[in-house]
Amino acid sequence: MVFGVLYTENLKFYTRTRRFQVILPVLSLLSALEPALIISGVIPKPADVYSFTQQALAQFSLYVLLVCAVLAGDAISRDFSREGYFTLTQPVRRSEIMLARFLSAFTAALIVLVVIVAIGVGFSEYMYHTVVPNIIEITLIGLLYAASITAFVMMFSSLSKSPALSIVTAILILIVAMPIVSSIVEFLSRVEPWFLITYASNVITNLAGQTYPPHLVTEKLGSRTVYVYSPGVLEGVLIMVGYLVLSGLAAWVVYIRRELR
Numbered sequence: 001m002v003f004g005v006l007y008t009e010n011l012k013f014y015t016r017t018r019r020f021q022v023i024l025p026v027l028s029l030l031s032a033l034e035p036a037l038i039i040s041g042v043i044p045k046p047a048d049v050y051s052f053t054q055q056a057l058a059q060f061s062l063y064v065l066l067v068c069a070v071l072a073g074d075a076i077s078r079d080f081s082r083e084g085y086f087t088l089t090q091p092v093r094r095s096e097i098m099l100a101r102f103l104s105a106f107t108a109a110l111i112v113l114v115v116i117v118a119i120g121v122g123f124s125e126y127m128y129h130t131v132v133p134n135i136i137e138i139t140l141i142g143l144l145y146a147a148s149i150t151a152f153v154m155m156f157s158s159l160s161k162s163p164a165l166s167i168v169t170a171i172l173i174l175i176v177a178m179p180i181v182s183s184i185v186e187f188l189s190r191v192e193p194w195f196l197i198t199y200a201s202n203v204i205t206n207l208a209g210q211t212y213p214p215h216l217v218t219e220k221l222g223s224r225t226v227y228v229y230s231p232g233v234l235e236g237v238l239i240m241v242g243y244l245v246l247s248g249l250a251a252w253v254v255y256i257r258r259e260l261r
Contacts (some may be wrong), residue, residue: 002092005101014108019070024112028062030058031116035123049128053208056120060113060142061201065174068149069113072105073167076157076255094256098154104250106150113146122261134207141237142204148173148197148240149249158254174198191228192216197243203236 014020034055037043046052075100089244117139124131132138152168160166178198185193193199206212213230220226 003096003100006092006097010100010104010105014071014104015111017071017254020108020112023067023070024115026117027067027112028119031059031063031119032123035119037125039123048135048210049124049130050208050210050255052080052128052231053120053124053132054205056124057138057208060116060120060174061145061198061204063116064109064113064142064146064149064201066171067189068146069106069153069170069174070167072102072150073157073170074163075101075105075154076251077160077166078163078257082245088239095252100153100253102150105154106147109146109150109246110143113142117142132208136209138204141207141233144237144240144244145197145201145204148247149195149244151244151251152197154253155247155251155254158251158258175195178238183239186227190227194231194239195237197239200231200236200239200243203231203233206230207233 009016019097034043035052038045046055079097121131122133151175153166156170156173157163159168160169176197180234182193184200185191212233215230215232218225219228219232
């Protein structure tokens with residue numbers, strides 16, 4: 001009963017924020033922009049549904065990072081600001097509060113992401129009269145990816161007192177730092193960046209192709225050999241599950257132990 005109230009009230013909080021009310025229509029319009037330009041003849045139509053879907057999913061992975069970081073970035077940190085004097089003094093276990101915050105933030109992000117997926121599927125049906133065969137698998141892994149990113153963002157939120165700072169930190173790490181680290185690791189050290197969740201997200205795009213790419217491809221760049229890795233489906237799923245579990249546990253440990261000051 002108490003958990004249901006916590007979840008419902010937190011979900012209302014997220015859906016009523018200006019962040020949610022701005023990001024939903026903006027990302028919906030951006031998702032529809034390229035297909036609309038294709039239909040109107042402004043840009044060329046991709047050769048087949050596979051190419052079209054891969055282009056759309058490349059943006060989807062970025063949208064997941066942005067949506068989850070913006071919506072869940074202050075999920076815990078606001079409890080250690082002035083708001084916490086009301087929330088954390090109530091006779092409710094912190095673990096319940098945190099789980100309700102996680103599920104409500106994930107649900108709010110899910111609303112945005114489902115709309116984006118629906119737009120892509122709709123345009124795919126309109127232009128090609130079909131969707132890629134792996135669309136269900138892609139959607140399920142996309143949901144797992146969103147849950148993992150939400151947990152990862154909440155881990156940073158648990159370490160910060162400032163809601164704004166926790167949101168900005170999450171965005172910088174996920175959208176700027178991780179892709180840079182991945183590129184440097186592959187280019188300089190020839191090491192597979194399996195420890196980065198942004199690397200695991202390549203599974204989503206790869207599943208949309210007619211054939212799944214090999215795990216390793218080498219390319220010559222002048223005198224240097226560049227190693228380009230692609231995660232296998234099971235590998236990508238395990239990385240996402242690892243981030244979900246470890247980030248969730250880390251956030252929980254910090255949240256239940258941290259004192260309100």
